[in-house]
Every structure is written in C-alpha cells, then in structure tokens.
Amino acid sequence: MREIIEGRVWTLGRDVDTDQIISGKYLTIIDPNILKTKVLEIGLPEFASQSKPGDILVADANFGSGSSREHAPQALRAAGVGAIVADSFARIFFRNSINLGIPTIEAPGVRAIFDRFDIARIEMREGTITNVRTGGSVSFPPLPQHLIDLLEAGGLVEKVRRELANRPSSRDPVSP
Amino acid sequence: MSATSRGHGATLAEKILARAGGRDSVVPGEIIEGRVDLAMMHEQGAQTVQPFHEMGATRVWDPDRVVIAIDHWVPASTEGAAVLHRILRKFADEVHLPHFYDVGNHGICHQILAENGWVVPGDLAVGTDSHTNMLGAMGAVAAGIGPTEMAAVLALGRLWLKVPTTVRINVRGKLGPGVTAKDLVLRALGEVKTTGATYKAVEWTGPTIERLSMPERLTICNMTTEMGAKCGMVAPDSKTRDYLSGIAKHSMHPVYADTDAQYERTVEIDVDGMPPMVACPYSPDNVRPLPDVAREHVRIDQAFLGSCTNARIEDLREGAAVLKGRKVHAGVRFIVSPASTAIYRQCLSEGLVDLYTDAGAVFTNSSCSACFGGNMGIIAPDEVCASSSNRNFPGRMGPKEGRIYLMSPAATVAAAIRGEIADPREYA
Numbered sequence: 001m002r003e004i005i006e007g008r009v010w011t012l013g014r015d016v017d018t019d020q021i022i023s024g025k026y027l028t029i030i031d032p033n034i035l036k037t038k039v040l041e042i043g044l045p046e047f048a049s050q051s052k053p054g055d056i057l058v059a060d061a062n063f064g065s066g067s068s069r070e071h072a073p074q075a076l077r078a079a080g081v082g083a084i085v086a087d088s089f090a091r092i093f094f095r096n097s098i099n100l101g102i103p104t105i106e107a108p109g110v111r112a113i114f115d116r117f118d119i120a121r122i123e124m125r126e127g128t129i130t131n132v133r134t135g136g137s138v139s140f141p142p143l144p145q146h147l148i149d150l151l152e153a154g155g156l157v158e159k160v161r162r163e164l165a166n167r168p169s170s171r172d173p174v175s176p
Numbered sequence: 177m178s179a180t181s182r183g184h185g186a187t188l189a190e191k192i193l194a195r196a197g198g199r200d201s202v203v204p205g206e207i208i209e210g211r212v213d214l215a216m217m218h219e220q221g222a223q224t225v226q227p228f229h230e231m232g233a234t235r236v237w238d239p240d241r242v243v244i245a246i247d248h249w250v251p252a253s254t255e256g257a258a259v260l261h262r263i264l265r266k267f268a269d270e271v272h273l274p275h276f277y278d279v280g281n282h283g284i285c286h287q288i289l290a291e292n293g294w295v296v297p298g299d300l301a302v303g304t305d306s307h308t309n310m311l312g313a314m315g316a317v318a319a320g321i322g323p324t325e326m327a328a329v330l331a332l333g334r335l336w337l338k339v340p341t342t343v344r345i346n347v348r349g350k351l352g353p354g355v356t357a358k359d360l361v362l363r364a365l366g367e368v369k370t371t372g373a374t375y376k377a378v379e380w381t382g383p384t385i386e387r388l389s390m391p392e393r394l395t396i397c398n399m400t401t402e403m404g405a406k407c408g409m410v411a412p413d414s415k416t417r418d419y420l421s422g423i424a425k426h427s428m429h430p431v432y433a434d435t436d437a438q439y440e441r442t443v444e445i446d447v448d449g450m451p452p453m454v455a456c457p458y459s460p461d462n463v464r465p466l467p468d469v470a471r472e473h474v475r476i477d478q479a480f481l482g483s484c485t486n487a488r489i490e491d492l493r494e495g496a497a498v499l500k501g502r503k504v505h506a507g508v509r510f511i512v513s514p515a516s517t518a519i520y521r522q523c524l525s526e527g528l529v530d531l532y533t534d535a536g537a538v539f540t541n542s543s544c545s546a547c548f549g550g551n552m553g554i555i556a557p558d559e560v561c562a563s564s565s566n567r568n569f570p571g572r573m574g575p576k577e578g579r580i581y582l583m584s585p586a587a588t589v590a591a592a593i594r595g596e597i598a599d600p601r602e603y604a
Binding site for chain 2: 061
C-alpha cells in the first residue's frame with residue numbers, strides 16, 4: 001500500500017449507483033480491459049476516454065449504491081484509478097473495491113473541497129486528504145488494521161493465497 | 177462477557193453474528209470472522225472462478241452449503257451470458273457442487289433459496305447479489321457480497337464482517353384493502369431513505385410485522401437493500417417454522433433480540449389509513465402516496481410484474497384478482513415473469529397463465545426479466561414503466577432517461593389496465 005497517493009481529481013455527485021458506473025447491459029462482459037471502456041458511461045461519460053492512470057475519483061455521498069456487481073470497481077481498477085474517495089460509500093461497493101486492492105477512503109466533507117482536475121494528496125497513515133491547489137483538507141479515520149492488511153497484501157486474492165499457503169495442515173496444492 | 181454485562185441486550189443481528197463468530201456476544205463496530213451457513217452464486221459467480229484459482233484453492237469448504245442459481249439471462253440471451261453459464265457449469269463439475277439450479281429447474285436466486293429451505297433461522301448467508309437481504313425474512317443475517325469475496329468464502333467457509341448497528345422499524349396498524357407489504361416497505365424507504373441504513377442492519381418489529389405472511393416478509397426484507405442495509409430481518413416465529421417445515425436443508429438455530437436490545441434508532445410507522453405508495457423516478461426513496469401520482473395522469477408504455485421483490489404466487493394472484501375480466505390497455509406492453517419455475521407451474525395449474533395472456537399480457541419464463549435492463553423488457557429513452565420491482569435508478573431498464581415507477585403487484589396491474597398510474601382499490 002502506498003503511504004502517499006497523489007493524483008488528478010474527477011468529481012462526482014451523490015448517489016452514483018453501480019448502474020451509472022457499469023450499465024446492466026454490460027454485465028456479461030468480464031474482461032476488465034473491455035469494461036474500462038464502458039466505465040461511468042452514465043455517471044461521467046467523458047471519464048473513460050479522458051482519464052489517466054493514477055487519477056482519483058472524489059464523489060459525494062453513497063457512491064456505488066445498488067447492485068453487488070464487481071464489474072464496477074473492476075472497471076475502475078482497469079482504468080487505473082489511484083484511489084476512490086467519497087463522503088460515503090454503499091457497503092458492497094466498498095468491500096468489493098477494497099478486496100480488489102483499490103485504496104477506498106470514506107472522508108465526510110471531501111467532495112466539497114475539490115473541483116475537477118484539482119490535485120489531491122492522500123496521506124494514508126495520517127488520514128488526511130489535501131487539495132494541493134487550494135490547501136484545503138479533510139481528515140478521515142485511519143482504516144482498521146484488517147483493511148490495511150488487505151491493501152498491504154494487494155487485495156483479497158493475495159491475502160487468501162498466503163493464508164492457504166501457510167496452512168500447516170493444508171493438503172491443498174499451492175499454485176506457483 | 178455476557179450481553180447483560182454491557183448494560184444492554186443484543187439485537188437480532190448481534191445475536192446471529194455472535195454465533196457465526198463463535199462468540200458469546202459482540203458489539204457494533206467489532207470485526208468478526210463469521211462462519212458461513214449458506215453461500216449462493218448467480219451469474220456473477222462466473223467471476224468467482226478465476227480468483228478462487230488464483231488463491232490456490234482447489235476444494236470448496238462444504239459443497240452442501242453452496243447453491244448456484246442462474247437467473248439474469250435464462251435461457252442465455254447473448255453469447256456473453258452463455259459463456260458465464262458455461263464457466264459456472266464447468267466450475268460446478270470441477271469442484272463438485274451438486275446444488276445447481278440450471279435452465280428448466282431455475283428461478284430468481286433468492287426465491288430458489290427461500291422455496292427450497294436453504295436459509296433457516298439463525299443462519300449467516302451470503303450471496304453474489306445485492307438483494308440477498310431478502311432471506312433475512314427467515315430470521316437470518318443474509319447479505320450481498322462480490323465475486324472475489326465469494327471466492328474467499330468458497331475457499332475458507334468464512335468472511336470478515338463488521339458488526340453493524342441496528343435500525344429498528346416498528347410497524348403497527350392494519351394494512352387496508354388493496355394496500356400491501358410492498359406499500360409498507362416503500363413507505364419505510366420514504367422515511368429511512370437510500371442511505372439511512374448504510375452498513376447497518378434493519379430489524380422489522382411490531383404487531384403488523386408479526387401478522388405478515390412469509391412471502392410478505394420476503395418482500396419487506398428484500399428492499400432493505402435499497403435502504404443501504406447490510407441485512408434486513410424479521411424474528412422467526414411459528415410462521416417461519418411452518419414455512420420451512422419439511423423443506424429446511426439444515427437444522428434451525430433461532431435466536432431473538434433481547435427485550436433491552438440497543439437500537440441505533442427506531443422508526444415508528446403506523447399503517448392505519450395508509451394509501452398505496454409509489455416510488456417515482458429516479459430513486460426508490462422518492463416515495464409519494466399513489467393516489468397523488470394517479471391524479472397527475474402519468475401515462476405508461478410498459479408494466480412489469482416480476483422480480484425477486486414481488487413475483488411469488490401470492491403476488492401473481494394479487495395481480496390476477498385485479499385483472500380478472502379486464503384487458504391490458506391497448507398502448508401498454510404488460511410483462512409477467514414469475515420468480516421461479518415452481519411458481520410458473522403453479523400459475524399454470526391455477527389458470528393464471530391463461531388469465532394474464534387472455535388479458536393481453538406476455539407471460540415469460542422465470543428470470544430477473546425486465547428488472548435490471550440487461551436482458552428483456554428494455555424500455556426506450558422516452559418511455560415509462562410501472563413495475564413491481566425494486567429499483568428505478570437512471571438506466572435501470574436500459575436508457576438513463578427511461579422512467580420507472582415502483583409499486584405493488586396490484587398497482588402494477590391497475591396501471592397496465594388503465595394505461596396510466598392508477599389506484600388499485602378502484603379495481604377491487
């Protein structure tokens with residue numbers, strides 16, 4: 001997990017649900033590299049073509065509400081987002097996003113201090129997000145150790161892989 | 177530490193999660209490793225297969241605790257859907273998962289779990305669909321998760337959960353004629369709003385809830401998802417036991433909230449005199465009394481009686497009682513999609529398929545159908561749909577401009593007859 005994350009900001013409103021991130025008509029697509037070309041088609045149509053790896057999403061309340069579709073954070077990860085920050089998240093999206101190893105940070109009040117294309121600087125240990133242009137900042141409670149561990153491992157797949165590999169009594173063959 | 181030593185008792189969710197976590201008691205905010213009683217996958221389970229293998233897992237922790245029920249594209253309507261189904265069938269063969277509800281024996285995943293007794297009181301159940309909350313009607317904690325998380329569940333039989341605080345919705349009063357459990361949950365959504373229970377448990381209590389049938393409890397727990405809730409539940413009682421009698425797949429271990437349980441807050445609802453309700457575009461919490469909306473003559477192009485929320489046999493009977501002897505309006509496409517193949521067959525034997533199709537409806541096989549905008553029943557950008565389903569976000573039935581009004585089965589049928597949103601009580 002990177003201690004400091006800095007990137008160009010895309011702002012979003014409240015209640016951007018998963019249909020707006022990946023529309024229902026794309027749910028049979030499971031290749032993240034195709035999904036990323038459809039990402040935020042309803043919520044922020046220019047994002048897919050104009051975003052750059054490392055860009056940071058800053059949303060208002062209830063980002064990712066609606067369905068359990070992992071296509072939504074998969075597409076955002078494939079698009080290379082450096083972090084997703086919001087005043088608040090819907091719970092399944094939050095879990096999915098963390099499980100995929102995306103720094104996902106709930107920071108009430110964060111949306112109000114950013115405009116599009118400002119630069120955000122996130123200090124994970126200190127729990128602060130700063131607008132580099134204006135100097136404005138908000139703090140957030142540091143993630144619980146459980147989730148820090150998940151991000152340190154790079155996501156749930158790697159965390160469980162290590163756990164299974166380290167099981168002394170496990171008869172499961174371990175993949176290379 | 178006993179529950180009482182904390183100064184207050186435990187909510188239903190806290191009791192269930194304490195058991196799942198192997199603890200005497202838990203407090204909100206605590207993270208537990210919960211042992212899973214039932215894991216369910218639908219098509220999104222196809223995305224579970226790769227992470228399962230990447231984790232180095234080769235065996236599922238308990239194949240008799242895993243259900244696969246495909247429902248979004250049944251039978252496969254695109255090549256992409258066919259590939260998802262194929263991945264799931266191969267995976268089920270590879271890791272020996274016998275409980276696969278495939279085409280011909282299919283239904284909406286949550287209904288499959290309910291009608292086959294896969295979730296029982298006290299369970300911790302997880303599924304790869306957000307409306308897994310519905311199974312909380314059994315007195316269980318049932319929550320939606322994503323497919324990577326499901327891979328970990330299949331490998332380990334457990335997952336981390338933060339113990340949620342609980343919002344209690346306490347309901348008193350009598351639902352009037354033509355006013356249903358759907359109207360109740362819409363009314364509650366109008367008060368709790370779509371973020372009012374985010375990360376939280378919702379516990380339905382009160383005399384009105386005790387009187388609700390199991391299908392009605394399934395409906396109100398289903399839409400706790402739209403409140404943002406991790407889970408929504410009703411305490412088990414004799415109705416729960418009767419419903420599960422002879423079908424429960426594993427033994428029940430019912431628990432109950434303590435009388436001094438500490439709720440984050442209690443929302444009081446009195447349904448005496450409550451009219452039918454409707455959720456207007458573009459949010460399930462944009463709720464208004466249906467008669468007010470009907471006075472605005474909201475014309476519709478499509479009506480949809482289906483989805484995990486409201487396509488059980490009781491819902492289709494409720495709609496049929498309104499439709500009997502009447503016709504679908506000339507300008508309306510009316511789609512009826514039962515929640516399972518068992519319900520489809522029940523409709524056949526009760527003459528409901530004839531009743532709906534004689535009136536001009538199309539009666540489809542069981543699937544999620546028009547609810548999610550990815551298979552059939554898509555609407556055009558400038559069209560309006562009256563629907564018994566659970567979501568009306570922009571783009572939910574296809575184009576982002578399409579307008580969806582959520583309502584009860586009876587109101588959906590009334591709209592199909594009149595060609596505009598209509599009070600079902602006028603068709604009693």
